[in-house]
Amino acid sequence: MTARIIDGKAFAETLRGRVAQEVTRLKDGLGVTPGLAVVLVGDDPASHVYVRNKHKATVEAGMQSFEHRLAEDTTEQELMGLIDQLNADPEVHGILVQLPLPDHLDSDLVINAIDPSKDVDGFHISNVGLLGTGQKSMVPCTPLGCLLMLRDVHDSLSGLNAVVIGRSNIVGKPMAQLLLGESCTVTIAHSRTKDLAEVVRGADIVVAAVGRPKMVPGDWIKPGATVIDVGINRIDAPEKGLREDGTVKTRLVGDVDFDSCAEVAGAITPVPGGVGPMTIACLLANTVTACCRANGFPEPEGLAV
Numbered sequence: 001m002t003a004r005i006i007d008g009k010a011f012a013e014t015l016r017g018r019v020a021q022e023v024t025r026l027k028d029g030l031g032v033t034p035g036l037a038v039v040l041v042g043d044d045p046a047s048h049v050y051v052r053n054k055h056k057a058t059v060e061a062g063m064q065s066f067e068h069r070l071a072e073d074t075t076e077q078e079l080m081g082l083i084d085q086l087n088a089d090p091e092v093h094g095i096l097v098q099l100p101l102p103d104h105l106d107s108d109l110v111i112n113a114i115d116p117s118k119d120v121d122g123f124h125i126s127n128v129g130l131l132g133t134g135q136k137s138m139v140p141c142t143p144l145g146c147l148l149m150l151r152d153v154h155d156s157l158s159g160l161n162a163v164v165i166g167r168s169n170i171v172g173k174p175m176a177q178l179l180l181g182e183s184c185t186v187t188i189a190h191s192r193t194k195d196l197a198e199v200v201r202g203a204d205i206v207v208a209a210v211g212r213p214k215m216v217p218g219d220w221i222k223p224g225a226t227v228i229d230v231g232i233n234r235i236d237a238p239e240k241g242l243r244e245d246g247t248v249k250t251r252l253v254g255d256v257d258f259d260s261c262a263e264v265a266g267a268i269t270p271v272p273g274g275v276g277p278m279t280i281a282c283l284l285a286n287t288v289t290a291c292c293r294a295n296g297f298p299e300p301e302g303l304a305v
């Protein structure tokens with residue numbers, strides 16, 4: 001069997017097209033342009049790339065993008081001051097603070113200072129609590145993107161065995177909550193899980209969010225299972241040669257060994273071109289949803305959970 005490859009990039013383009021339509025509807029109906037503020041502290045090069053991509057996608061969807069790049073040595077007071085200012089700004093409907101923050105900043109404190117109705121990452125404790133109790137909330141972008149793809153692959157997720165590998169607050173835990181909401185039987189695995197291979201072999205749906213290159217081999221996958229690879233790992237690719245400065249070129253791989261898993265799975269997401277582009281599309285969708293809610297405007301269907 002050879003798996004269907006889930007084209008996250010194409011899926012995300014379609015979603016972004018729908019977001020752009022909703023942006024037009026908001027502009028025409030209310031004279032309001034949805035706005036997203038992204039806050040980046042420090043000079044992690046990968047984070048700068050993500051923030052640039054988010055900015056580009058935001059502008060392409062017809063929305064306002066406000067970028068705030070702060071120095072590595074920004075104080076907690078300065079950052080909290082900026083959050084207050086963005087909370088109070090009527091042109092800002094969504095706020096994202098890029099993680100991880102430098103070690104001297106308390107990310108829980110900062111995230112919980114965001115107005116929950118503008119928390120388009122869905123990381124504020126109030127949104128986490130709403131999701132956990134099945135109430136309307138802002139849903140974290142990466143798990144939301146995974147769920148939209150899973151709903152596209154399966155007519156119904158009800159009763160399926162889902163194994164989420166990873167228990168982070170930004171991916172693993174909210175992913176498990178969403179799958180529970182779809183009536184999957186959910187297992188959350190992590191670094192202390194015993195016999196992970198056997199746990200994964202029971203899964204109809206595997207979501208890998210670990211951060212270890214190609215950790216999941218094909219012989220862990222139940223034939224026909226759906227495999228969602230959240231991992232973004234940059235590894236050396238000597239086959240691509242050297243850069244001008246003599247360092248070896250790199251490439252992106254997921255947490256799943258794509259080639260061996262694709263031989264067994266029913267459907268699988270690639271890296272790149274799978275979950276990553278959906279994360280950005282969902283961020284835009286959440287910003288539109290936040291803007292509609294802020295203005296008492298009817299919410300578009302299918303963009304939120």
Ligand SMILES: NC(=O)C1=CN([C@@H]2O[C@H](COP(=O)(O)OP(=O)(O)OC[C@H]3O[C@@H](n4cnc5c(N)ncnc54)[C@H](OP(=O)(O)O)[C@@H]3O)[C@@H](O)[C@H]2O)C=CC1
Binds near residue numbers: 168189193212233279
């Ligand atoms: N595509 C996208 O849009 C996004 C991709 N990512 C990527 O997803 C991956 C995960 O991110 P994130 O959740 O933030 O990572 P974290 O490092 O916060 O969490 C990793 C999780 O994996 C678990 N883990 C580590 N080693 C093992 C192991 N050997 N066996 C089983 N579980 C293990 C950890 O367990 P424990 O809790 O016990 O330590 C932890 O729960 C990364 O590659 C990241 O780059 C992240 C966000 C968005």
Ligand SMILES: Nc1nc(=O)c2c([nH]1)NC[C@@H]1CN(c3ccc(C(=O)N[C@@H](CCC(=O)O)C(=O)O)cc3)C=[N+]21
Binds near residue numbers: 098142252273277279
């Ligand atoms: N507050 C916050 N919210 C986040 O959502 C958040 C964050 N912090 N910190 C970092 C992680 C990571 N993340 C990604 C988003 C898009 C791609 C993406 O578009 N990936 C492309 C490839 C990009 C490339 O080539 O590097 C792809 O998979 O095809 C990847 C990773 C969001 N995160």
Ligand SMILES: [Mg+2]
Binds near residue numbers: 100101103107
């Ligand atoms: Mg920190």
